[in-house]
Amino acid sequence: MPLLRVRNLRTHFHTRMGVMKAVDGVDLEVGEGKTLGIVGESGSGKSVIALSIMGLIESPGHVVEDSRILFDGRDLARLPEPEMQAIRGNAISMIFQEPMTSLNPVYTAGNQIIEAIRLHRKIGAKEARECAIELLRLVGIPSPEQRFSAYPHQLSGGMRQRVMIAMALACEPRLLIADEPTTALDVTIQAQILELLRELRQRLGMSMILITHDLGVVAEICDDVAVMYAGRVVERGPVSAIFRNPQHPYTEALLRSIPLLGMTQAMPLNVIPGKVPSPLHWPRGCRFAARCNYAVERCRCEEPALAESGEGWAACWLREQRRRSRSEGALHA
Numbered sequence: 001m002p003l004l005r006v007r008n009l010r011t012h013f014h015t016r017m018g019v020m021k022a023v024d025g026v027d028l029e030v031g032e033g034k035t036l037g038i039v040g041e042s043g044s045g046k047s048v049i050a051l052s053i054m055g056l057i058e059s060p061g062h063v064v065e066d067s068r069i070l071f072d073g074r075d076l077a078r079l080p081e082p083e084m085q086a087i088r089g090n091a092i093s094m095i096f097q098e099p100m101t102s103l104n105p106v107y108t109a110g111n112q113i114i115e116a117i118r119l120h121r122k123i124g125a126k127e128a129r130e131c132a133i134e135l136l137r138l139v140g141i142p143s144p145e146q147r148f149s150a151y152p153h154q155l156s157g158g159m160r161q162r163v164m165i166a167m168a169l170a171c172e173p174r175l176l177i178a179d180e181p182t183t184a185l186d187v188t189i190q191a192q193i194l195e196l197l198r199e200l201r202q203r204l205g206m207s208m209i210l211i212t213h214d215l216g217v218v219a220e221i222c223d224d225v226a227v228m229y230a231g232r233v234v235e236r237g238p239v240s241a242i243f244r245n246p247q248h249p250y251t252e253a254l255l256r257s258i259p260l261l262g263m264t265q266a267m268p269l270n271v272i273p274g275k276v277p278s279p280l281h282w283p284r285g286c287r288f289a290a291r292c293n294y295a296v297e298r299c300r301c302e303e304p305a306l307a308e309s310g311e312g313w314a315a316c317w318l319r320e321q322r323r324r325s326r327s328e329g330a331l332h333a
């Protein structure tokens with residue numbers, strides 16, 4: 001039984017221009033102790049999924065009635081706010097892209113971690129301080145006793161992100177959601193933070209959702225991946241299977257756009273001609289049709305649902321056909 005199971009998640013925003021269907025029927029799951037990568041171009045709905053799971057969607061946005069966010073046997077989509085508060089920053093915590101805006105500039109790193117610890121556990125000042133220093137050490141901050149008293153502006157971007165991770169871990173979450181945690185950092189630091197996340201996940205046995213636009217990151221630390229396009233998951237499954245043998249034309253195009261797997265440089269997913277349609281007007285039929293090399297008539301009028309395909313799931317009318325022709329191709333090769 002997966003720790004998190006999202007079913008038909010729809011998160012819509014009512015704007016003056018109309019209803020923005022940012023997330024529009026998403027299914028995904030995160031196994032116990034596993035890392036799920038959610039990948040997609042900007043505007044595909046990745047961050048809105050994270051905020052929906054955290055119960056942080058604010059008006060004019062809302063999670064549509066029949067959405068299900070099943071976490072450890074409870075449906076978060078239906079939880080009253082006080083109960084949700086007890087889960088947020090406890091069983092589930094989140095780190096964001098830009099640590100400078102999420103850290104409070106007037107408190108020291110150490111005091112912010114202490115605050116996070118004491119929200120979660122009723123312990124004395126001295127014990128909390130020791131705990132905070134331990135967390136700073138855990139996230140690889142050198143001389144943690146000294147850094148404890150540093151203010152955010154006295155720390156480098158990489159160190160600030162480590163402090164954010166320490167705060168997120170203060171509550172010993174079962175699920176850590178990281179939204180583009182390395183995007184604002186330079187390449188070497190990015191690699192270090194990813195390595196840290198991988199290590200922590202193993203050591204602490206938590207589950208993780210890693211949101212990224214970078215397939216290189218997914219290849220490096222995720223077990224499973226969900227590929228988002230236009231508010232929906234178009235393919236999901238084990239990373240190894242999907243990288244070897246993508247079932248959806250969009251995933252295939254994304255993979256083709258990576259020069260070399262295993263590289264940690266940012267790989268913007270903007271190399272596929274055309275752009276993601278507007279969430280105010282998702283097209284009829286398959287939302288990828290305008291950019292798909294394989295599109296046929298049916299694609300423009302009927303929307304394909306996510307269906308089992310290979311070792312995972314894909315939403316494409318031609319998945320069977322393409323798979324057959326691939327295996328014939330392999331026979332003749």
Ligand code: SF4
Nearest residue numbers: 286289292299316317
């Ligand atoms: Fe392309 Fe059609 Fe598959 Fe959509 S359903 S990805 S348009 S082949």
Ligand code: MG
Nearest residue numbers: 046047179180
């Ligand atoms: Mg985002």
